[in-house]
Amino acid sequence: xxxxxxxxRYLVKRTGEKVFLECVQDMDHENMFWYRQDPGLGLRLIxxxxxxxxxxxxxxxxxxxxxxxxxxxxxxILESASTNQxxxxxxxSSLVVGAGGNNEQFFGPGTRLxxx
Amino acid sequence: AQSVTQPDIHITVSEGASLELxxxxxxxxxxxxxxxxxxxxxxxxxxxxxxxxDTLVQGIKGFExxxxxxxxxxxxxxxxxxxxxxxxxxxxxxPNTNAGKSTFGDGTTLTVKP
Numbered sequence: 001x002x003x004x005x006x007x008x009r010y011l012v013k014r015t016g017e018k019v020f021l022e023c024v025q026d027m028d029h030e031n032m033f034w035y036r037q038d039p040g041l042g043l044r045l046i047x048x049x050x051x052x053x054x055x056x057x058x059x060x061x062x063x064x065x066x067x068x069x070x071x072x073x074x075x076x077i078l079e080s081a082s083t084n085q086x087x088x089x090x091x092x093s094s095l096v097v098g099a100g101g102n103n104e105q106f107f108g109p110g111t112r113l114x115x116x
Numbered sequence: 117a118q119s120v121t122q123p124d125i126h127i128t129v130s131e132g133a134s135l136e137l138x139x140x141x142x143x144x145x146x147x148x149x150x151x152x153x154x155x156x157x158x159x160x161x162x163x164x165x166x167x168x169x170d171t172l173v174q175g176i177k178g179f180e181x182x183x184x185x186x187x188x189x190x191x192x193x194x195x196x197x198x199x200x201x202x203x204x205x206x207x208x209x210x211p212n213t214n215a216g217k218s219t220f221g222d223g224t225t226l227t228v229k230p
Contacts, residue, residue: 004159035220040125042206042222043160058217090159103210104150105218107159 003027004108006091012114019078021111023091030096032074033105034058034066037088049074050096081115088112118143118209122221129197130229137192137224139207147209149190150218151181154204163205166190177201202228 007022025032031050035043045058047066055066063085067075078085092105119142129135141147148167152160164175171183181192190207207221
């Protein structure tokens with residue numbers, strides 16, 4: 001089974017701190033994603049990566065950056081955390097199969113980040 | 117750009133009753149369509165997906181969904197709901213020309229009454 005793990009389930013940080021959220025997948029997937037989930041807003045894509053060292057902005061990239069140095073690991077970075085970044089963060093990965101539709105996403109359990 | 121609408125924010129059904137969760141999408145062609153479920157405190161799990169072919173697809177946990185091109189809909193159904201089905205459900209679309217990047221609906225929370 002595909003497994004996507006996230007480094008922390010719960011995290012509490014102070015305003016202005018630099019925050020790293022780590023995600024690791026064990027199925028050699030090409031694509032990896034970071035979403036934030038807020039009540040009533042569903043999942044919003046922050047960044048995604050389709051290959052090592054490649055990244056693309058999603059719908060809400062402001063205030064975030066990402067790093068993908070190895071295929072299995074995708075990190076989300078909050079350079080200077082703010083209270084409006086308090087949220088649930090979900091990592092996901094998917095396998096790209098040409099132009100086919102086998103792009104089901106596999107999700108990690110999420111990290112609930114609180115910024116005080 | 118594609119979009120997804122889940123018109124019902126919250127639905128309550130009695131255990132044993134039937135269920136239908138609505139999903140409408142906006143996209144110029146037929147996208148790839150997915151339903152995910154999120155139990156409290158957990159990540160999302162795929163219930164079922166539609167790529168092509170038979171418009172009625174079967175998924176896990178007794179769920180099914182029907183793709184209706186004329187209505188741009190992909191509604192999720194279950195004939196008899198169990199208390200363990202209480203969760204949040206997300207519909208998602210992926211354009212068939214940009215593999216990998218999904219757009220999710222805002223979700224529907226299902227409550228099951230005993």
